[in-house]
Amino acid sequence: MIDALAYAVVGLAGLAIIWGIVTAITNKPPGKAQLLYAAGLEAVTVIQSVIAAAKIIGGFRPAELATTIGYLIGIVILIPLAWFWANVERNRFSGIVLAVAALAVLAMTLRLLMLWTPG
Amino acid sequence: MTDLHAQPTGPSGHRSTGPSTNTGAGRVLVAVYGVFALAATARASVQLLTRFEEAPLAYLLSALAGLIYIVATITLARGTRASRRLALVAILIELGGVLTVGTLSVVDPEAFPRATVWSVYGIGYGFVPLVLPILGLAWLWHIRSTTS
Numbered sequence: 001m002i003d004a005l006a007y008a009v010v011g012l013a014g015l016a017i018i019w020g021i022v023t024a025i026t027n028k029p030p031g032k033a034q035l036l037y038a039a040g041l042e043a044v045t046v047i048q049s050v051i052a053a054a055k056i057i058g059g060f061r062p063a064e065l066a067t068t069i070g071y072l073i074g075i076v077i078l079i080p081l082a083w084f085w086a087n088v089e090r091n092r093f094s095g096i097v098l099a100v101a102a103l104a105v106l107a108m109t110l111r112l113l114m115l116w117t118p119g
Numbered sequence: 120m121t122d123l124h125a126q127p128t129g130p131s132g133h134r135s136t137g138p139s140t141n142t143g144a145g146r147v148l149v150a151v152y153g154v155f156a157l158a159a160t161a162r163a164s165v166q167l168l169t170r171f172e173e174a175p176l177a178y179l180l181s182a183l184a185g186l187i188y189i190v191a192t193i194t195l196a197r198g199t200r201a202s203r204r205l206a207l208v209a210i211l212i213e214l215g216g217v218l219t220v221g222t223l224s225v226v227d228p229e230a231f232p233r234a235t236v237w238s239v240y241g242i243g244y245g246f247v248p249l250v251l252p253i254l255g256l257a258w259l260w261h262i263r264s265t266t267s
Contacts, residue, residue, distance in 0.1 A: 082150060085149065096147045
């Protein structure tokens, strides 16, 4: 984990949550920019997991190794699933679906930051 | 604008094309259930694999929670008449589980040395585990009353 990168994920996810809520309130399905933004969030999340995995392979041992690995894997599948689910039926609720996934990414990243202490 | 906000009517007259648990707000419910299916299952897997002997009951309940969330996610996402029935059973077990484990973990914290998703009514997850089955039941009730 790199702290600055983790906070970037938190910030990007926070904006994704707000964006999803805004499109829901304005009764619109997520537009192309919003979907691209979600893809960008996913890309940064994947980079974060890859870097963390590299550090673990390189010898770093977080106190809760199994939990940390579970989070690093779980966090990257949320946005793609939400993306799919939000696009099957496109309406105001699609934005909320993306927001739910972004909230989970945000919460999991904060948890990962806490978990990332040597055991 | 091809907004599918209205319920898909399909070929009219078909009873299978009424409102379903997987349309509209139901999609959000499925998404939240999906997140909890992932969270609870992953958490239980780690607990069972790495320290089962510490608190077998708590960790088995943790696994049960994960299973229930998976069943609820899939059945709500399918949204057929048969899957709605299964969803109802799963969500009732979920409600019973969060109330039972929540109460036990408050009354007898010793029995639950490590948190599960249902500990203290899901406090570790912003009490969403307590609210979710209530929303689920309300949604099933809503769908049933609009289809019949």
